[in-house]
Amino acid sequence: MIDRQALRKEFDRLQAAIARRGGDVIAPGSAWARVAELDVRQRELKTESEAQQAERNRASKAIGMKKSTGEDATAEIAAMGEVSRRVKELDTLAKDAEAEFAAALLEIPNPLHDSVPDGESEDDNVELRRWGTRRTDDVPPHWDIGTDLGILDFEAGARLAGSRFTVIRGAAARMERALMQFMLDLHADKHGYEEVWVPAIANSRTMTGTGQLPKFADDLYKLEGEDAYLIPTAEVPVTNLYQDKILDASDLPIRHCAYTPCFRREAGSAGRDERGIIRQHQFDKVELVHITTPERVLSDLNELLGHAEAVLEALELPYRTMQLCTSDIGFSSQLTFDLEVWLPSQNCYREISSCSSFGQFQGRRAGIRYRDEGGKPQPAATLNGSGLAIGRTLVAILENYWQADGSVSIPKVLQPYMGGMQVISK
């Protein structure tokens, strides 16, 4: 959410930062186009309403005084009937205007950070660096590798739940679990994160705090008849751990790692990645979340990115680090770096982690604040990144560690987590 004061004082600067996203974000009729006017209207009504309320408070007090001394207040009470009616009327108008304004604010995306490169599509994302040696020989797609080894059962997943669900069996199931353990251990023990375990269901307030609602309801699974949604990422419950809290500056930065399942409806991505387990309705992920101060955002994001890269390097998976351009950055984010892992069967890099700074955008929405040096509450800055998406890591291992005899060797760091197993074969 953008800052209300900034909306008035720095309208042009904000508009420019939002407009860089392209498309229709500032087009006529958009939330942005309406919000300035709604703000003015909301304030006018509120000022008028408050003036009436002040009058009512004064008069009520006077009546109270008279009554307590036994004087007659009939005339005053009669006169107050009209004032009271006006207060009710104005207060209703003011509240409606405020609600309309607040609703519009929630629809406005985060102004982009100045450092975000311009671009028309994801093709304009900027490659920052590459790590590892890509294998370029012929490798079958992971769905064939998994099916041949009997460790991925697409038919069973579809029968149990529908398309984009898969049953993982045997050594691959074990590897799924090993990956969670390995990643959490790395972040908790080596990178200094506090591990948390959180609900996989969140209410609408929580979903609004991190920006999934109100705009992206179609991407979420909602529980029937309840104010409850399946989380699309651990970002939602972990960041909102501090919802409506005022933190001490000395508490920051807070760093959490968490494993959760993630649920996404994938509305609008029909046809994309239909085979295999790259794009599933349910997948596992280890997430990194920072709560920090606005001043620290760039250095903290850099560290977080390093923590995610460390996972790929430990698993010896080749990857590249991308900076997302203006048109590819998510609604809530101001600055995003993606990690893309090499998939030899597709002969390209595929996203496996997304590390973002949200600036104070989520802090304002979720009411996460901290006291600055002057003791004043300020919205905290939030960051998060995948460290990593487990399912896609499994894909990357199956393909990058595939051997010509059809077997898949197991990355060294995972072997202790898999009872010493070194290779998956028939």
Added chain:
RNA sequence: GGAGAGAUGUCUGAGUGGCUUAAGGAGCACGCUUGGAAAGCGUGUGUACUAUAAUGGUACCGAGGGUUCGAAUCCCUCUCUCUCCGCCA
């Protein structure tokens, strides 16, 4: 799911219609006192919006409605928490 009890500021805790601009206590901050500390004494101590040159104004006692000239207080609906019972991994 059934029965009951609750929800007040950082915490505790009073407050059943009008000097409540939320008592008292604890905690915290500052000052006095002290060789230093404790105790004691004094002062201060929420959030948000809004106005002004400045003092201000309004809202917030779980949420939303209602009654009233006036609601933390009365009424209605909802949410959550706790206790007991039932069910259950």
